[in-house]
Amino acid sequence: MAMEILTAIIPTIIDYTVRPLGRQVSYVIFYNSNLKDLRSTLKNFDAVKQRMNHAVEEVERKVNEKVEVDVRNWQTEADEISREAEAILDDEGRAKTKCLYICPNLISYHQLSRKSTKLVRKIEEHENKKEFPTISYNAALEDISAIASDEYMAFESRISMVKDIITELKKPDINRIGVYGLGGVGKTTLAKEVYREAVKEKLFDDVVLILNVKEKRDNEKIQKEITKKLMMYVDESEDRGTRGNLLRARIKEGKTLVILDDVLERIDFEAVGLVGVPNCKLLLTSREKKVLCSDMHTQKDFQLGFLTEKESWSLFEKMAGNVVKDNRILKEATQLAKKCGGLPVLVVAVASALRDSSLDEWKVALRSFKRFDKKELNEKEFLALKWSYEQLEDQELKQLFLLCGILAFGNGDIYVFYLFQCAMGLGLVRSVETVEEARISLNSMVKKLKNSCLLLDGYDDETVRMHELVLDVAVRIASDDQKAFSRKYGDGLKEWPTEDFLKKCTWIFVEGCNIPRLPEAPWECPELKLLTLDVNDIGDSQEIPSKFFEGMKELKVLDLTKFRIPSLPPSLQSLKHLHTLCFGYCELVDITLVGQLTNLKILSLLHSMVKELPKEIGQLTRLQLLELTGCSELILVSPDVISSLTRLEDLRMGIKSFKQWEGEGLVDGRRSNASVSELKNLSHLSALDIHVPDANLLPTNLFSDNLERYTILIGDCWKYPDIYATCYNMLKLKLTRSNQFDRGIKSLVKRCEQLYLDGMEIVSIISFLFHSEAVKQLKHLHVQNNDQVTYLINSISWHYSRNAFPNLESLFFEDLVSLESVCYGQLVGEPFQKLKSLTLRNLPKLIGFSSKGKLTIDTEADEIVLEDEVGGPPRLFSNGEVLFLLFF
Structure with missing residues (x-):
């Protein structure tokens, strides 16, 4: 039995002991032959590597081919194996030089022989991996x-x-x-x-x-x-x-x-x-x-806008090179860089062209650039901008772009309202029947120009802007295509254009220049559509020769600004096609002759020193816009003149203008001045700026629902806002009787954004306001001068109390001496979400904003004014507890 067990386990013992031992001994015995095999295998392997390297190098010479990643990995691993084999062969030499002690030599021989045997197998296995389907692929070229x-x-x-x-x-x-x-x-x-x-x-x-x-x-x-x-x-x-x-x-x-x-x-x-x-x-x-x-x-x-001035100069300096470091050239270079207007392609072209130029060449370039001469350096950039102009969708839009260039101030600002007056007069706003439609259409056209990057947003709501470079292009195209003549602030004008030029000219725009005396002989301008003379000085006299306009039969827009005109020239009445007439900041004695211009659509007397609007103006039955803003000396508007202007849609009698309104029902039935009731005859009226100092002059239901834009002041306590265009609906009321708060006034309250209230009728107006949806669009609420009201808002009965005043930005309370709380009850939700300004003045009995508990308003208010009588301590509250909290 024991023998059988021994026979069974002997092979296993041999496998785990004798054979491994024999293998280890063989490493020593076959040391030389193992290293010889390694040398021979490495030699053949180097040849294989070389063939692969040649194939890879051939791929690398091709532009659009790349070596496959697994091929690169094979090469890397092959190099590592070669270095390992060379290290073993180097160790063989060092092993032979060791001291002749048997054990160290046997150990070294064993290790080297063992490593070489394994490395030969590793080389053979790696060489077998060299067969790849492809070693390269077509790669996308770097763009x-x-x-x-x-x-x-x-x-x-x-x-x-x-x-x-x-x-x-x-x-x-x-x-x-x-x-x-x-x-x-x-x-x-x-x-x-x-x-x-x-x-x-x-x-x-x-x-x-x-x-x-x-x-x-x-x-x-x-x-x-x-x-x-x-x-x-x-x-x-x-x-x-x-x-x-x-x-x-x-x-x-x-x-x-x-x-x-x-x-x-x-x-x-x-x-x-x-x-x-x-x-x-x-x-x-x-x-x-x-x-x-x-x-x-x-x-x-x-x-993508223009470069900033700093960025523009950095690019200019780089492209111009060291020449701009010369202090003599630096002045011209910085001016030229600014003239490039932040347009990179222009900066590069100009700076590169002048890279090795002399001081004289820089000066010549600057003079040429100021003239914007087609044959000078900027031709490429001019054509780039002109291309944008030519892509505009219709002729009217192209004309509007050129008009913007002509009307723009030197800094590129353009007043939208003046642009509207000229565009409407020239007929550039088509397919419209009303002034309001024309205004909307013009805004749409302006937006298209902005989308084409030919106009920019203005710094306020009343203006748009044109980049300096675009402005120069617009003026140049207008000069070439329209035969326009344009001179602006800073431009000298020593003599008028030649007769030949005037015969072809369509637009003449002179603004803020000293100009020569107007000639006695009439200009022959059969093509002229627009004439603007905004002058600083007109020589020895500012009189307009009597026959001056006889040769301008097709004139549609005439603007004479800052003229002192004792009388209008008789030839004015020959302008039968005139649509827009402006006498801005003029000293006018008599404008009776204007009544002969029966095709007139726009008449502007902005800030003019005219004292009377004569009855002849009533003949302008096609007039759609009458601008009397700032006519501080206008004290007489002939009776029935306003009511005769039956097509009038926009009436502006705002800042420092006419206030001498007369009432109806005079004893003798005669009036010497205009009556507010005449406005009732203007069925097309949609925009109105007016100040009526006495509410008792108002007829019943004077104002209609047709009013879309308005700034209306009723009462003698109000100051007219310093604005030239109605950009929001403003209503200032000081009513003296409850029946004055009629249907017409209520229709205005419902649509106003800025509401000012004064006097004893505040309560009924506030009650109406808060029981309608008017509070939703209200942005400013101003309440003053009442000694009876104890609270303004009854939140208990007011069904809009949740999230009240969603758009209110400004709140002003002053001289409400009996006011105990602004709100009776408590507003719920998130009221006053957009409130930015809160002013509280002389509210001596105010004990809290809300009669029931604290009211917390989460706003971004950036102005809080708490004032009492001048010089006195603030007496906003009757006790020391402040229940109105404002977090921001």
């Missing part, structure tokens, strides 16, 4: 167009926009982004930078940039360009639909960004193959916002 040009500089205004675009591209619900701006402002440069950033951040598997899309108007050309950039092989015989399907299938494989630069018109993305692929995002640049929003349906749009 040379996406490489930053020499003039590229990372300006802050551009960096921030690139970051914003990248942020939008990361959002899963944003697939189409637009960038719009004038030609030459840097849209292409920005597109390239977004391309580089998207590639750098590895946001997409593929990023495709197509430049100059406007030259590839055909959808098929755009499609082919994209497939080419994606290294797709598409048979030329395939139709567009098949190619679109192939492109769609290719893009579905991963995340793709397609950048299309300088898009001119709508692209059929479905036909191209870019629809139905959620992981594909589009970035489009264009010169017009409309192309992006309306035609391309972009979800987010960015307007």
Whole structure:
């Protein structure tokens, strides 16, 4: 039995003891042959590596091929194995030089022999892996167009926009982004930078940039360009639909960004193959916002503006080189940089052209640039801006752009209301029947010019702006195409244009200049449509020669500003086609002759020193707008003149203007001045600025629901706001009897945004206000001078008490000597959410804002005024407890 067990376990003992021991001994015995095998195998392996290196080098010499990653990995690992083998062979030499002690030599031989045996097997296994299906692949070329040009500089205004675009591209619900701006402002440069950033951040598997899309108007050309950039092989015989399907299938494989630069018109993305692929995002640049929003349906749009003055100079300095370090040239260089107006393409062109120029050449360039001569340095940039002008959709819009350039001040500001007067007079606002429709239409046209980057937002609601460079282009085009003559502040005018020029001229605009004396002989201007003479000085006399207007039969807009005219010239009545007449800041004795201009639509006497509006003005039955703002010396408006102007839609008698209204029912039935009741005859009236000092002069239901815009002051306690255009509805009331609060006044209260109340009828007006929806649009509430009211708002009976005054921005209480609380009861919800200004003056009995508990208002108020009598201590509350809390 024991023998059988021993026989069974002996093979196992041999496997675990004798054989391994024999193997270890063999490493020593076959030391030399193992190292010889390693040397021979390594030699053959080096030859294999060399063949692979040759194949890889051949691939690397091809521009559009890349080595496969597994091939690169094989080469790397092969090099590591070779270094390991060479290290073993180096150790063989060191082992032979050791001291001749048997044990150390045997140990070294054993280790080297063992390592070499294993490494031979490793080399053989790695060599067997060298058979690859392919060692290279066709790679997409790096888009040379996406490489930053020499003039590229990372300006802050551009960096921030690139970051914003990248942020939008990361959002899963944003697939189409637009960038719009004038030609030459840097849209292409920005597109390239977004391309580089998207590639750098590895946001997409593929990023495709197509430049100059406007030259590839055909959808098929755009499609082919994209497939080419994606290294797709598409048979030329395939139709567009098949190619679109192939492109769609290719893009579905991963995340793709397609950048299309300088898009001119709508692209059929479905036909191209870019629809139905959620992981594909589009970035489009264009010169017009409309192309992006309306035609391309972009979800987010960015307007790329001009460089700042600092950025513009940095770029100019870089492109001009060391020459601008010369102090003699620096002055001219900085002026030229400013003249480039922040347009990068213009900065680069001008600075590069003058890089090695002398001081005299810099001076000549500056003089040429001031003249904006077509043949000088700026031709390329002029054509870029003119292209934007030529893309405007109709002739009226083009004319409006040129008119903006002519009317703009030197700093580029344009008064919208004056633009409206001229545009309406010239007939640029068409297909409208009313002034209100014309105003809306003009605003729409202005918006289109903004979307085309030819106009900018103004610094307030009354103006728009035009960039200096765009302004120069507009004036130049107007001069060339319209034969316009324009001189503005700072321009010298020593003599009038020649007779030949005047015969072709359509617009003459002279503003703030010292001008020569007007000639006695009439100008022959058969094409002239607009004449503006806004003067500082007119030589020895400011009289207009009697026959001056005889040769201007087609004149439609006439503006004589700051003239001192004892009498109007008889030739004025020959202007039968005149639509707009302005006498701004003029000293006028007699304007009777104006009554002969029966086709007049707009008459403006803004801030003129006219004392009388004669009865002859009543003959202007086509007049739609009458501007009497600031006529501080106007004390007589002939009876029935206003009521005769039956087509009048816009009447402005605001700041420092006529207040000598007479009432009805005089004893002898005769009036020597205008009556407020005449307004009832103006059935078309939709805009009104007026001040009636005495509420007793108001007839019943004077004001109709037709009034869309108004600034109306009733009472002698009010100061007229310092505004020139009605931009919000304002109503200031000091009523003396309850029956004066009639249906007409109520209709105004319902629609006003700024409400001022004074006197004993406050309570009934407040009650009406708070029981209608009028509080929803109210932005300012001013209440003053009442000794009876104890509270203003009864929140218990008022059904709009929740979230009260949602748009109120300003609240003013003054001289309400019996007021105990503003609100009786307690408002609920979140009232006064937009309140920014709170003024409390002389409220001696006020014990809290609400009669029941504290009222906390969470607002962003930035002005709180708490005042009492001048010089006295603040007595806002009768006790020391303040229950009205305002957090901001």
